[in-house]
Amino acid sequence: MPVPLADICHSSDPATRAGCFKLAAALIAALLPRLSPGRARLLLGNTGTHYDETAAELEGYSRALWGVVPLLAGHRAETSGVDAALIAQIECAWRDGLINGTDPAHAEYWGAVRDRDQRMVEMCAIGFALTKLPGVFWEPLTSQQRENVARWLGDINGREMPRTNWRWFRVMANIGLRTVGASTYSAEVLYADLDFMDTFHVERGWNADGPVEEGVKQMDYYSASFALQFAPLLYVCDEVAQRDDAARCQRFRKRAAQFAEDFVCWFDDAGRAVPFGRSMTYRFAMVAYWPALAYAGLTDAAAKPLNNAGVTKGIWARNIRWFIGQRGVLRDDGTFSIGYTYENLFLTENYNSPGSPYWAFLALLPLALPSTHAWWRSEEKALPSSELPSIKALKPPGHIAIRHGGNHAYVLSAGQQPAYRMRHGAQKYCKLAYSSAFGYSVPTGASGDEQHALDSTFALSDDGGETFKVPRQLRSAHLDEARGCLTSSWMPWPGVLVETWLVAPAPSSLAWHVRAHRVTVTDAAAKTTVPAALLISDGSFAVSDRAQQGEKRRLEQRDQVGADSIYTSSSTAFVASHKGAVGIRDITLGSASESDKQRTQGVVVPVDASSNIIAPRTSVACLQKTLARAPGARHILVSAVFAMVPRDDTVGLSTDEIRKAWEVDVEVPKWLEEALSA
Numbered sequence: 001m002p003v004p005l006a007d008i009c010h011s012s013d014p015a016t017r018a019g020c021f022k023l024a025a026a027l028i029a030a031l032l033p034r035l036s037p038g039r040a041r042l043l044l045g046n047t048g049t050h051y052d053e054t055a056a057e058l059e060g061y062s063r064a065l066w067g068v069v070p071l072l073a074g075h076r077a078e079t080s081g082v083d084a085a086l087i088a089q090i091e092c093a094w095r096d097g098l099i100n101g102t103d104p105a106h107a108e109y110w111g112a113v114r115d116r117d118q119r120m121v122e123m124c125a126i127g128f129a130l131t132k133l134p135g136v137f138w139e140p141l142t143s144q145q146r147e148n149v150a151r152w153l154g155d156i157n158g159r160e161m162p163r164t165n166w167r168w169f170r171v172m173a174n175i176g177l178r179t180v181g182a183s184t185y186s187a188e189v190l191y192a193d194l195d196f197m198d199t200f201h202v203e204r205g206w207n208a209d210g211p212v213e214e215g216v217k218q219m220d221y222y223s224a225s226f227a228l229q230f231a232p233l234l235y236v237c238d239e240v241a242q243r244d245d246a247a248r249c250q251r252f253r254k255r256a257a258q259f260a261e262d263f264v265c266w267f268d269d270a271g272r273a274v275p276f277g278r279s280m281t282y283r284f285a286m287v288a289y290w291p292a293l294a295y296a297g298l299t300d301a302a303a304k305p306l307n308n309a310g311v312t313k314g315i316w317a318r319n320i321r322w323f324i325g326q327r328g329v330l331r332d333d334g335t336f337s338i339g340y341t342y343e344n345l346f347l348t349e350n351y352n353s354p355g356s357p358y359w360a361f362l363a364l365l366p367l368a369l370p371s372t373h374a375w376w377r378s379e380e381k382a383l384p385s386s387e388l389p390s391i392k393a394l395k396p397p398g399h400i401a402i403r404h405g406g407n408h409a410y411v412l413s414a415g416q417q418p419a420y421r422m423r424h425g426a427q428k429y430c431k432l433a434y435s436s437a438f439g440y441s442v443p444t445g446a447s448g449d450e451q452h453a454l455d456s457t458f459a460l461s462d463d464g465g466e467t468f469k470v471p472r473q474l475r476s477a478h479l480d481e482a483r484g485c486l487t488s489s490w491m492p493w494p495g496v497l498v499e500t501w502l503v504a505p506a507p508s509s510l511a512w513h514v515r516a517h518r519v520t521v522t523d524a525a526a527k528t529t530v531p532a533a534l535l536i537s538d539g540s541f542a543v544s545d546r547a548q549q550g551e552k553r554r555l556e557q558r559d560q561v562g563a564d565s566i567y568t569s570s571s572t573a574f575v576a577s578h579k580g581a582v583g584i585r586d587i588t589l590g591s592a593s594e595s596d597k598q599r600t601q602g603v604v605v606p607v608d609a610s611s612n613i614i615a616p617r618t619s620v621a622c623l624q625k626t627l628a629r630a631p632g633a634r635h636i637l638v639s640a641v642f643a644m645v646p647r648d649d650t651v652g653l654s655t656d657e658i659r660k661a662w663e664v665d666v667e668v669p670k671w672l673e674e675a676l677s678a
């Protein structure tokens with residue numbers, strides 16, 4: 001009986017060259033039966049996207065190329081351990097697909113690219129295939145077939161493109177066309193795109209997903225592994241670029257090497273990345289930057305301790321292993337589900353087709369590295385957490401990154417903004433904190449706090465908790481590096497101003513951070529638009545809670561908190577499971593009026609199923625209270641927010657560990673007291 005593909009994936013270690021080939025071959029083999037008769041389309045499911053079905057099926061075909069091309073390139077160069085017949089089958093299938101998909105007379109023709117078309121994204125991988133393997137994807141083609149490929153791909157040069165990372169897809173298409181000497185290559189468009197994307201750079205290697213001067217404040221995994229570091233690292237490997245565009249290549253190399261120091265803050269020592277922003281279903285594409293750095297020969301250029309192939313390979317390998325090990329990433333037939341750790345459409349984008357998750361294959365680039373490369377020769381090393389800062393301000397993305405003992409990486413966040421009305425954009429970019437262990441949650445509906453999934457969020461309701469407002473666009477955001485504080489403000493309704501101070505933990509108690517919220521109601525607004533009362537809610541991370549609350553020990557005393565328990569009082573909420581402990585405590589002090597010090601209620605909200613991207617059942621510890629409407633009123637809530645992650649989540653946290661961290665008196669810094677009463 002053949003071994004199920006999913007089992008092969010689980011038993012192949014990506015850290016060795018042979019294991020990585022075995023894993024990639026299994027993942028790609030799982031796609032073969034799902035290719036269309038002409039091989040130009042991949043059919044993996046029935047869910048929809050905003051673009052047409054042909055583009056969706058092309059997407060499946062083309063994204064797989066990010067694994068197919070390095071696999072074929074590496075196998076051609078030296079022995080890989082993968083069965084030669086399987087390699088031949090893969091090679092034929094993806095070549096046939098290219099031939100048929102670009103043939104206007106064929107039933108599976110992909111159709112001419114239109115303005116701002118999904119086909120543009122998919123052209124990137126095809127450009128890469130032509131660049132890396134002309135011997136497979138160009139030379140064997142007849143002159144008519146070559147003409148079809150060149151015309152279909154070259155059409156991108158006459159089309160309108162979004163002013164985002166998409167421009168890299170056209171660059172990659174043009175590099176492919178240039179490599180094979182196609183007449184549809186446009187140097188003019190290529191250099192215009194590259195010059196345009198220079199306006200995305202902020203500092204320290206960070207690029208926004210659009211021109212900085214136009215106010216784009218979106219810096220996520222597209223700024224890193226998905227595009228804006230990954231693609232430049234491929235670009236600098238191109239010989240013509242090295243010769244004709246040397247200064248830019250040098251700039252890209254420098255930025256890429258510098259970026260490592262900040263980017264590492266988004267990873268914990270279990271290999272988990274901090275989920276942040278959109279397109280989380282691309283999964284281990286999150287780590288594609290690390291092998292791309294090696295591919296461009298830049299591992300040594302990064303700062304200590306990241307100038308080591310064993311260290312960077314470790315970040316990459318543990319992330320892939322972690323994803324493959326999550327129940328629900330792979331279906332039984334070895335294909336990817338749509339979701340993050342489990343099948344979940346709530347968190348996906350309007351553009352995630354069933355083939356979309358195969359962008360994960362960006363991380364399979366090391367297959368193209370020779371066995372003599374340091375990437376394969378080095379032993380995988382643990383993340384040297386003790387050599388990395390436990391608190392670091394990342395100015396460009398507006399983050400304060402915290403590494404709590406290595407097994408928990410999280411960020412406090414303020415100032416990002418989704419560039420358009422994307423699905424759950426507010427939750428993906430504007431929560432107050434994001435965590436490698438707890439992820440983030442998105443709403444499943446619009447009735448009540450359970451469906452709104454208000455983890456790491458300060459939210460307000462003017463209808464008694466039926467619907468909640470959360471920020472999507474801030475009025476202001478500022479990082480005070482000296483104090484370790486992010487301030488921001490927004491207006492849920494005209495005349496209601498919300499200001500928030502997010503304060504980094506004290507180095508001695510990394511489980512705790514402080515948030516202060518000040519809500520000001522202006523007189524004019526109070527008279528007209530503001531309702532009689534406002535319900536506010538401040539929430540911790542969402543902790544996985546398999547039993548949810550039914551079987552938990554409900555505690556009577558605050559100092560009894562411990563493993564697998566729940567505690568709420570007028571000023572506190574706490575909940576712990578085998579996956580971690582979260583809590584929140586009202587520490588509002590003198591700056592608040594008497595009424596602000598009362599009537600807070602701690603609640604543990606059993607959030608709607610499948611709202612969290614990591615765990616299908618979660619609970620959030622919240623402080624909630626109702627603010628009386630009073631013209632000119634100012635209300636203050638200062639919360640101390642708690643989070644702890646077990647070193648081993650099959651064992652969980654011990655009551656002793658939890659209590660030791662929980663029984664810290666978290667203080668409101670003097671300067672914050674002053675700022676709040678100013």
Ligand SMILES: *[C@@H]1O[C@H](CO)[C@@H](O)[C@H](O)[C@H]1NC(C)=O
Binds near residue numbers: 037038039096097100
């Ligand atoms: C797809 O392309 C190949 C190569 O041109 C061809 O041999 C094959 O028959 C095509 N498949 C279909 C279903 O047309």
